Every structure is written in structure tokens, then in C-alpha cells.
Amino acid sequence: MHENGVKITAFIKEFGLEVLNQGSDFESALLTITDVNRPGLQFHDFYDYFDPRRIQVIGKAEYMYLKGLPSESRRKCFDDLFLYDIPALVISRELECFPECLESAKEHEKTLLRSTETTVDFTSHTIEYLNRALAPCVTRHGVLLDIYGEGVMITGDSGVGKSEAAIELIMRGHRLVADDAVELRRISNQLIGTAPEVIRHYIELRGIGVIDVRQLFGMRAIKVESQLDLVVHFEPWDQTKFYDRLGIEDHFTNILDVQVPIVTIPVRPGRNLASIVEVAAMNNRHRKFGYNAAQELARRVDLRADMGSGKNG
Template identity: 85%
Template sequence: MYEKGLKVTDFVSFFGLEVLNRGSDYETALLTITDVNRPGLQFHDFYDYFDPRRLQVIGKAEVTYLKSLTEEQRRKCFDDLFLYDIPALVISRGLDCFPECLESAVEHEKTILRTEETTVDFTSHAIEYLNRALAPCVTRHGVLLDIYGEGVMITGDSGVGKSETAIELIMRGHRLVADDAVELRRISNQLIGTAPEVIRHYIELRGIGVIDVRQLFGMRTVKTESQLDLIVHLEPWDQTKFYDRLGIEDHFTEIMDVKVPIVTIPVRPGRNLASIVEVAALNNRHRRYGYNAAQELARRVDQRADAGSRRQDD
């Protein structure tokens, strides 16, 4: 998880970029902006609203323009750009690096990278990757599973039966995403959950210990990440508490300003929690597509009551 930014070295490793020059901050520079910049306007000496924190990318259009300039003009373009504290300059399409660019980068100790991808492909891939890597992230205690295509996070106090319910769901063909610690990232207006790398695919069962779900049940039972669509909160049955029996109203909780549906399931001996969680996942999908069984039942009851009232009036 990246709290303050993504290291340029990690970005280079992920995209397999060629390093033409290592700047003085190559090992420490961070990418903190989810956007990139093509410095065409800057080469025309227009630096208003220029954000030096963005990754700089030049492609065929910029190179073609720079070729029309003299060596002195090109050197000035790069000198002016490298006066700013940019994280790196990326040359796309595998294009040759101008000698003036390399000389200026060496003098100003700036990083120059190169990719074989086209400018459009590289910028779109880079923005997508940065949006994920730099997304706001929180960790929640629970078990995240993919159930019928719904991302369901089971929460509750320690020992309430989260992991046991998860194992039963896994044996029914559903997939584990994360156990114990669920990392949630907000991407656009969605929450994407995954497991910390060190505990990925592992689940703890009291009395048995830690098991590797992927090794024990196969690759089909695990998933790297899932959107969070529903939270199922398990709690011990409380005789003094009123539990919703109709479910007409939807209940939500907010995580990083994103509203997530939540249902509370009381736990007591004899209840098949795995089946209840499966039904909750299917019911949540139906509601998201506009069908609410409780509201439909209420509508039918109201229609029957209205019809009976009319017959009495007649």
C-alpha cells in the first residue's frame, strides 16, 4: 500500500521502462499525481498552470516539433523543463533521445525513461495504474468473498463465525478474496477490496490453524480482488433487540464517502449462515437491478386491502 506516493523505481519495474539517465532522486522520487502531462505547451515557453509533480511524456508530435528547432532552441526547451522538480521524463514509441535532452538531463540530474508503447497506449495504461496505486486506502477487519459475482464482506466480532462461514461458502464454489484484513481502495466511486500480499489466500480456522485455500481447494476458489457490493455483519442473537423481518428499507454504511449496503444477521445455533449469506448476496443483486421483494409484497398486501375496502363500500 502506497501512503504518500508511488516510487518511480516501482513504476519503471512495472512497465519495464528503459532508463536512459538516472536522476539524483531516481531512487527516492515519488509519483503523487494520477495524471500525466505532455509538455507541448511548455516547449512553447508556456508554464502557466504547469504541475511539475506529474509524469512528463513526449511522443511523436513533440519530437516532430523539436526536430524543427535548432540545437540551441531544443536545449533551451529541455533546460527550462528540467528546472522544475519533475519526477521523470518518458519518451514513447522507442524514439531516439535528443543529445540536447540527454545533456540537459545529466546537467540537471533528471531521470529520462523510454517505452516502446505508443504515446496514447502508455498514457492510458499509466493513468489506470496510477489511479489504482494512489487510490485512498483503508483496512477493515473481515472476510471478503466473491459470491455469485457479488463482492460480499463478512464482518463481526472475533469468534462469531466469519471464517467458518467463509470456508463453507468456499466449499460451495465461491471464491475467497481476503481474510482477517481487507484492504479497500476507492477507485472512481467504487470500493475495490484485496488482501495484503503476505496473507493472500490464507484463512485462519480456530482449532485447526492457518490454511492455504489456494493449495487446499485449488485456484478456482481464490480471487485477487473484488468490488465491495455488500457487507454482511454477524452478531450474537440478542433477545432484546428487534431484527428487521421484512427488509423494506435498505440500510447503508459509508466507507471513504462511498455508501455500501449492509445487512445484520443474528447468529445462534441451528442457523445455516452460509446459506443466509448466499441469499443476501443474491437479494442484494436483485435490489441493485430494481427489484425489492419486500416492497413487492407490501404492494400486493396494499392492493388486497384496497380491493377489500372497495367491496365493503359497494
């Protein structure tokens, strides 16, 4: 993954594509948008609204149309297409490459590739891959865990107890996604968190050092990625600060323009932080299904008050 796009060479390796011709920009060409184009309209000389940054894909329909053309017309179709600065032309279904296509690609120094996949499979897999690879990304300091199927990121200042709580949660059967640095990508209005590859599965505990969670606790203790559903922020207990005791109000934090629920947990000796994080995850899940304990309690109190005032009246 390049900071401005996906290199065509990396894309070829990912999809196991056959290289029929290497273009002049073979090593440097980047895929920068998450879509592909089937150049059927372009083969009819319609280049209005044509975006040359997309990968171009020839499927069975385009192939059969081109097959019915005289050789000179077929050559003109490819010459016109290759005049644009396209990253590559991909022939799907392992279809035969027209000699005119290969000649034109060589003359215009354009990259020509071939896939064994059907056109529909290749285009859908390509769009899915590019959506992930080109997704907006930010790195946040914290620990990301999968707790009862909820992606929970614990944040807070260094030394506040994030990793210690994470280890206890892992020992209870929950799974570690990332410690210290959490890479978050926005994909289809959801945030997906992963660990940077170098530190994946490692966790740092002050006094013990770095441990390998996968080696120590086994495969059940790790997860490669998780959706982010909740942020739990640890902060040292402040006597002067008012902490929400009912939780009627929902609080959110904005990450890559996605609103994520956040709860603040005051930390002081004697509080079992792992248990509190577990309950926060379960409560967040409950709320997604439309149940809010604080609102239910408030409703009951109001109901009891109304009944009392009714009797007095």
C-alpha cells in the same frame, strides 16, 4: 507502493522502461498524482498552470516539433523544462533521444526514460496504474468473498463464525478474496477489496488452525480482488433487539465516502449462516436490477387491503 506515493524506481520496473539518465533524486522521487503531461505548450514557453509533479511524456507530435527547431532552441526547451522539479521525462515509441535532451538532463540531474509503447498506450496505462496505486486505502476486519459475482464482506466480532461461514461458502463453489484483514481501495467511486500479500489465500479456523485455501480447494476457490457490493454483519442474537423482518428499508455503511449496502444477521445455534449469506448476496443483486421483494409484498398487501375495503364499501 510508498505511503506517500509510488517510487519512480518501482514505476520503471512495472513498465520495463529504459533508463537514459538517472537524476539526483532517482532513488527517492515519488509519483504522487494520477496524471501525466505532454509538454507541448511548455515547449512554446507557456508554463502557466504547469504541474511539475506529473510525469512528462514526449510523443510523436512533440518530437516532430522539436526536430524542426535549431539546436540552440531545442536545448532551451529542455533546459526550461528541467528547471522544474519533475519526477521524470519519458520518451515514448522508442523515439531517438535528442543529444540536447540528454545533455540537459545530465546537467540538471533529471531522470530521463524511454518506453517502447505508443504515447496513447503509455499514458493510459500510466494513469490506470497510478489510479490503483495511489487510491485511498483502508483495512477492515472481516472476510471478503465473491458470491455469485457479488463481492460480500462478512464482518462481526472475533469468534462469531465469519470464517466458518466462509469455509462452507467456499465448499459450495464461491471464492475467497481475503480473510481477517481486507484492504479496500476507492477507485472511480467503487471499492475494490484485496488481501494483504502475506496472508493471501489463507483462512484461520478455530480448532483446526490456518489452512491454505488454494492448496486445499484449488484455484477455483480463490480470487485476487473483488468489488465490494455488500456488507453482511454477524452479531450474537439479542432477544431484546428488534430485527428487520421485511427488509423494506435499505441500510448503508460509509467506507471511504462510498455508501455500501449492509445487512445485519443475528447469529444463534441452528441458523445456516452460509445459506443466509448466499441469499443476501442474491437479494442484493436483485435489488440492483430494480426488484425489491419486501416492497413488492407490501404493494400486494396494500392492493389486497384496497380491494377488501372496496368490497365493503
